[in-house]
Amino acid sequence: xxxxxxxxxxxxxxxxxxxxxxxxxxxxxxxxxxxxxxxxxxxxxxxxxxxxxxxxxxxxxxxxxxxxxxxxxxxxxxxxxxxxxxxxxxxxxxxxxxxxxxxxxxxxxxxxxxxxxxxxxxxxxxxxxxxxxxxxxxxxxxxxxxxxxxxxxxxxxxxxxxxxxxxxxxxxxxxxxxxxxxxxxxxxxxxxxxxxxxxxxxxxxxxxxxxxxxxxxxxxxxxxxxxxxxxxxxxxxxxxxxxxxxxxxxxxxxxxxxxxxxxxxx
Amino acid sequence: xxxxxxxxxxxxxxxxxxxxxxxxxxxxxxxxxxxxxxxxxxxxxxxxxxxxxxxxxxxxxxxxxxxxxxxxxxxxxxxxxxxxxxxxxxxxxxxxxxxxxxxxxxxxxxxxxxxxxxxxxxxxxxxxxxxxxxxxxxxxxx
Numbered sequence: 080x081x082x083x084x085x086x087x088x089x090x091x092x093x094x095x096x097x098x099x100x101x102x103x104x105x106x107x108x109x110x111x112x113x114x115x116x117x118x119x120x121x122x123x124x125x126x127x128x129x130x131x132x133x134x135x136x137x138x139x140x141x142x143x144x145x146x147x148x149x150x151x152x153x154x155x156x157x158x159x160x161x162x163x164x165x166x167x168x169x170x171x172x173x174x175x176x177x178x179x180x181x182x183x184x185x186x187x188x189x190x191x192x193x194x195x196x197x198x199x200x201x202x203x204x205x206x207x208x209x210x211x212x213x214x215x216x217x218x219x220x221x222x223x224x225x226x227x228x229x230x231x232x233x234x235x236x237x238x239x240x241x242x243x244x245x246x247x248x249x250x251x252x253x254x255x256x257x258x259x260x261x262x263x264x265x266x267x268x269x270x271x272x273x274x275x276x277x278x279x280x281x282x283x284x285x286x287x288x289x290x291x292x293x294x295x296x297x298x299x300x301x302x303x304x305x306x307x308x309x310x311x312x313x314x315x316x317x318x319x320x321x322x323x324x325x326x327x328x329x330x331x332x333x334x335x336x337x338x339x340x341x342x343x344x345x
Numbered sequence: 346x347x348x349x350x351x352x353x354x355x356x357x358x359x360x361x362x363x364x365x366x367x368x369x370x371x372x373x374x375x376x377x378x379x380x381x382x383x384x385x386x387x388x389x390x391x392x393x394x395x396x397x398x399x400x401x402x403x404x405x406x407x408x409x410x411x412x413x414x415x416x417x418x419x420x421x422x423x424x425x426x427x428x429x430x431x432x433x434x435x436x437x438x439x440x441x442x443x444x445x446x447x448x449x450x451x452x453x454x455x456x457x458x459x460x461x462x463x464x465x466x467x468x469x470x471x472x473x474x475x476x477x478x479x480x481x482x483x484x485x486x487x
Contacts (some may be wrong), residue, residue, distance in 0.1 A: 219414035225377030226417055230388065284461050327378060 082265070082301065086126065087199070091181045097123060097147050097154070102138040102184045104166040110141070111166065116160045117145060120153045131192070138168045142183065197261065206294045213300075221306045228307035232314020240319065247273050250319050251282065264289040265338075266309070272337035278320055282343040284312065289332065289339045296333040303328035305339055313339055320345055354485055355468045358387070363472060373397060375418030383472075397421045403429035404445060409437060416443050426471055448473050 103109050112128075117124050123146040132139035149159070154172075161170045176182050188196045194220070212220040232240050235254060244250050255266040266286040273280030297305030308324045316324040325344045330336035357367045366388040372380040373395075376447045385398035391483060404412070404427045423443045431448035438445055 216411045216414065219383055219411035219418070222375050222377040222379045222381070222418035223410070223414040225379065226414070227373075229377075306379070310377065323376070325378070 084260075086241060087128070089107075089182075090183075091144065095147055096144050096148055096181060098144070098183070099143045099158070099179050100169075100171045100173060101141040101143060101161060102168040102328065103141060103164070104138050104168065105135055106166045107133045109164070109166040112164045113141070113143075113161055116157055116164070117143075119160070120149070120157045122146065122149055122157065130186070140185070142173075142185065144181070164251075166207045191261075200311055202290055202294060205216070205252075206297070209291070210298055224306040224314075225310035227308025228312075228313035229317070232311040232316075233318040235311075236313075236315050236318025247275075247280075247316070247319055250315065251284070254315055255284070262290075273320075278322060278345070280345045282316075282345075284340045284341045284343070288343065292331050292339050301334050303331040303339075304333040305331065306343075308339075309341065316343055316345060348377045350383055355465070356471055359468045360385075360387055363476065364390065367435050373419045373421060375415070376420065377418050379417045379418060381419055393429060395421050397423045398426070399423065400426045403427050404434055404438075404447075405429075406434055409434055413441055416441055424471075 101113060102189045103113065114124060124143060125146055126144045127141060128142040129139055135270075138259055158170050158172065161167055165174075171185075173181060173184065189199055191197050209224070214220075214222060216223060234252070235257075239250055239253060244253065248268070251268050252273075255268065256310075259265050264286045265288055266284055268282065269285050270281065270283035273282065286305075289305055289308060291308050292303075292306045305328050309328055313324050314327075322345065327342050327344075328339060329339035329342055330338060349464065350412050356447070368386040368388075370384060371386040372382055373386060373392060374380050381397075383397040384400045387396045388394070389396075389430055397415070399412075399433065401408075404425055412425065424446065426446045428444045435447065436446045444483070452473070
């Protein structure tokens with residue numbers, strides 16, 4: 080599968096585009112009806128973002144970003160026509176902020192399918208924070224990142240146990256998919272050897288495009304750099320099997336490898 | 346040999362005479378796999394228990410985070426000897442099993458300038474702090 084970036088509409092240059100929030104009841108064909116209004120006025124829709132609705136009786140929210148070109152004289156009529164679509168409850172325009180930036184002010188908080196709040200931040204913010212920790216705290220700072228990651232991993236292990244995961248391989252597979260869906264990295268389990276009877280084993284995870292090591296590489300670090308992710312993997316496994324796990328990053332993109340690779344000894 | 350080196354040598358001698366195994370300028374690998382530097386690693390041969398030991402000029406709020414990170418990661422009690430220790434920092438570290446031995450004599454610029462009569466007192470105080478600390482651990486374990 081060739082992955083494509085998911086562009087979220089939280090911050091886009093708004094001088095060329097307009098954003099609309101449309102609340103509509105989830106009925107077959109409603110999206111087609113709304114988009115047909117844009118077609119009628121010959122306005123190009125660039126992206127659509129919508130959240131699953133909790134029930135068929137509750138309206139869902141659609142955020143539509145359309146090309147500004149051609150909207151000048153027809154926008155008022157277009158919005159009125161959208162509002163007249165039977166299933167549409169409301170339509171509101173998102174006003175551009177200074178510098179012409181279009182910033183999503185309507186969706187809050189951002190949640191995943193389990194209803195858990197997710198925090199989105201761009202990697203520049205993480206980069207600054209990682210750099211600060213590494214520069215000011217040195218090796219204890221790296222340990223701190225590991226333990227922060229470990230606490231997160233322990234939390235995921237607890238959550239997935241509560242959701243009914245009973246097998247370590249399932250746990251790792253779900254977490255790798257989850258990490259990819261949240262933009263942290265793309266990973267695969269390339270070796271799995273765990274004996275539940277002895278509670279011992281060895282796992283090897285190969286990870287591509289790991290944000291933490293990409294950040295380190297950009298900062299000129301040339302050594303294995305995934306302290307937080309290592310901690311997360313350790314915490315995840317430790318929380319599940321109930322004993323300490325050692326996680327080593329054998330390969331790392333920061334030191335020139337094609338991917339990062341982690342060996343877990345339980 | 347610099348005077349500061351002499352201070353450390355005296356301290357090692359004192360601890361060894363009291364039966365400890367002392368590794369100077371050693372590293373301890375933490376749970377994270379990160380290796381942490383300590384000026385001394387003192388081991389009680391009877392219990393196998395280790396103490397990490399740092400000698401520094403001063404401990405202030407800006408140093409707390411890295412000291413605690415080392416403590417959490419190595420899971421070994423840590424003693425910091427410093428000329429100056431901010432009292433609130435001392436309390437904060439103590440709660441996390443990091444013990445400080447301070448002289449709070451800012452007129453000394455680092456240990457290298459300790460007069461020889463203070464040197465003896467310095468080593469005895471530190472060794473005695475370590476003994477007290479180990480004894481506290483033993484009592485807690487009993």
